Amino acid sequence: MSAHAKTISLTVNGTRVEASVPPRQHLGDFLRERELLTGTHLGCEHGVCGACTILIDGEPARSCITFAVACDGRSVTTVEGLDDDPVATELREAFSAEHGLQCGFCTPGMLVAARDVVLRRPDADNPAIRTAMSGNLCRCTGYVGIVNAIRRVIDARNTNAG
Amino acid sequence: MKAVDFDYAQPATLDAALELLSREDVMVRPVAGSQSLGPMLNLRLAQPELLVDITRIAELQAIRLDGDRLTIGACVTHARLEDGDYPDVTRGVLPSVAAVIAYRAVRNRGTIGGSLAHADPAADWVNVLTALGADVVIAGTGGRRTVPMTDFILGVFETALQPGEIVAEIHVPALSDRARWGYYKVCRKTGEFSHATGAVLIDPARGVQRCVAGATSGKPVVIDGPALFEGGCTEAAMAAHLAGSPAADDPIALKTHTVALKRAIAQVMS
Numbered sequence: 089m090s091a092h093a094k095t096i097s098l099t100v101n102g103t104r105v106e107a108s109v110p111p112r113q114h115l116g117d118f119l120r121e122r123e124l125l126t127g128t129h130l131g132c133e134h135g136v137c138g139a140c141t142i143l144i145d146g147e148p149a150r151s152c153i154t155f156a157v158a159c160d161g162r163s164v165t166t167v168e169g170l171d172d173d174p175v176a177t178e179l180r181e182a183f184s185a186e187h188g189l190q191c192g193f194c195t196p197g198m199l200v201a202a203r204d205v206v207l208r209r210p211d212a213d214n215p216a217i218r219t220a221m222s223g224n225l226c227r228c229t230g231y232v233g234i235v236n237a238i239r240r241v242i243d244a245r246n247t248n249a250g
Numbered sequence: 251m252k253a254v255d256f257d258y259a260q261p262a263t264l265d266a267a268l269e270l271l272s273r274e275d276v277m278v279r280p281v282a283g284s285q286s287l288g289p290m291l292n293l294r295l296a297q298p299e300l301l302v303d304i305t306r307i308a309e310l311q312a313i314r315l316d317g318d319r320l321t322i323g324a325c326v327t328h329a330r331l332e333d334g335d336y337p338d339v340t341r342g343v344l345p346s347v348a349a350v351i352a353y354r355a356v357r358n359r360g361t362i363g364g365s366l367a368h369a370d371p372a373a374d375w376v377n378v379l380t381a382l383g384a385d386v387v388i389a390g391t392g393g394r395r396t397v398p399m400t401d402f403i404l405g406v407f408e409t410a411l412q413p414g415e416i417v418a419e420i421h422v423p424a425l426s427d428r429a430r431w432g433y434y435k436v437c438r439k440t441g442e443f444s445h446a447t448g449a450v451l452i453d454p455a456r457g458v459q460r461c462v463a464g465a466t467s468g469k470p471v472v473i474d475g476p477a478l479f480e481g482g483c484t485e486a487a488m489a490a491h492l493a494g495s496p497a498a499d500d501p502i503a504l505k506t507h508t509v510a511l512k513r514a515i516a517q518v519m520s
């Protein structure tokens with residue numbers, strides 16, 4: 089443990105957590121190694137691949153380039169915390185129906201980013217979905233199934249709303 | 251991919267932050283969104299002993315209108331500038347540029363002040379705020395000074411900031427209703443850093459006719475006056491303007507910079 093350890097208190101998937109963290113520990117390692125929430129995947133660890141994307145105070149963020157110590161007082165949501173989230177539920181069904189995943193490594197980050205697109209960009213056409221999802225890399229699917237899954241959820245929501 | 255064992259402070263006031271940043275007994279560095287410093291720490295390109303997180307300082311989060319200019323606190327995020335919850339004196343330039351920086355997950359934490367202080371020649375604000383004629387307000391324990399963007403960015407990752415100083419706020423002048431703006435980035439992949447950036451501002455009310463060539467492996471190249479408009483943006487002209495930068499001697503880079511600026515110019519001429 090670091091000589092510089094700091095005590096932080098934050099909410100992780102709705103549960104209050106108090107922890108002593110070394111400042112150099114990034115949020116991704118904190119979630120995986122201390123909270124044992126291994127749904128958050130770490131790929132590049134420098135902000136490029138998007139596998140580690142989680143929510144901080146409801147907004148998507150890279151957990152690999154955000155330090156846990158900087159999240160004192162914040163609310164963090166990982167893919168595990170989206171079990172009962174309506175949009176994430178629709179997305180999980182659509183990803184499965186549209187072959188939006190294969191090995192699943194990118195999927196937790198994809199779901200978090202896709203949820204943000206559905207909520208923030210209900211008017212998105214397919215090129216806009218691709219642009220909005222460009223920060224999440226997938227080595228398996230070729231993206232077509234991912235884009236179609238997001239399209240399906242956006243269309244269904246727009247139909248139900250209209 | 252793990253950072254060195256640094257210490258960390260999260261002061262609530264600017265004075266407390268500047269006090270910590272003026273310490274000479276440790277290698278100290280400010281951190282804002284950590285979207286550039288985070289990767290550098292993980293790769294151990296940066297090995298500070300103390301990080302001073304400046305994002306909880308309320309005044310650095312503020313956006314306000316001072317007369318006809320907009321004052322943006324250093325810790326305002328790209329996402330907030332994208333979403334536009336402020337009186338936008340630039341008639342859409344700020345939100346449209348913010349929206350094409352990296353990806354939303356990065357924009358939610360990355361800040362305008364961090365972007366300027368990092369001074370990557372390919373960064374959006376580095377080039378756009380130069381084209382807009384913005385000023386940077388620098389704060390240190392000795393007080394504040396205001397520096398025009400053209401004197402703030404000195405080179406690749408090099409700024410006018412002295413040890414212990416931070417970017418406190420940015421002053422963005424208002425554009426008139428006759429102003430026209432063009433912006434084009436050549437990127438290999440959406441959201442990745444630009445290989446050539448063209449930014450163009452014509453504002454007759456302020457007498458501005460400005461082209462900026464960015465991502466040139468040096469500070470932004472400012473070309474004022476009408477020369478490049480109306481077909482003047484040729485490779486030969488660009489070679490002269492980029493003289494001294496590595497881009498001028500590389501035929502591919504020269505072509506890429508010419509294309510970026512030409513496309514930005516086309517947006518204001520159309």
Ligand SMILES: Cc1cc2nc3c(=O)[nH]c(=O)nc-3n(C[C@H](O)[C@H](O)[C@H](O)COP(=O)(O)OP(=O)(O)OC[C@H]3O[C@@H](n4cnc5c(N)ncnc54)[C@H](O)[C@@H]3O)c2cc1C
Pocket residue numbers: 134135136279280281282283284285286287288289304324325350351352353356359360361362363364365366367368372373374375411415416417418441442443444
């Ligand atoms: C995958 C990825 C893609 C990206 N693509 C782009 C892109 O296309 N265009 C673009 O412009 N940017 C891009 N970025 C960078 C991003 O915009 C960063 O947010 C920004 O450059 C730095 O802001 P920050 O608040 O995160 O600064 P930090 O990372 O916290 O700090 C960066 C540097 O500035 C210093 N610093 C921070 N704030 C201040 C201050 N107020 N005063 C003095 N020094 C300060 C720090 O000490 C450090 O040296 C990308 C980043 C990632 C991870």
Ligand code: FES
Pocket residue numbers: 129130131132133134135136137138139140141150151152153
């Ligand atoms: S692991 Fe965080 S972006 Fe790749």
Ligand code: FES
Pocket residue numbers: 188189190191192193194195225226227228229
């Ligand atoms: S499903 Fe394998 S990386 Fe995307």
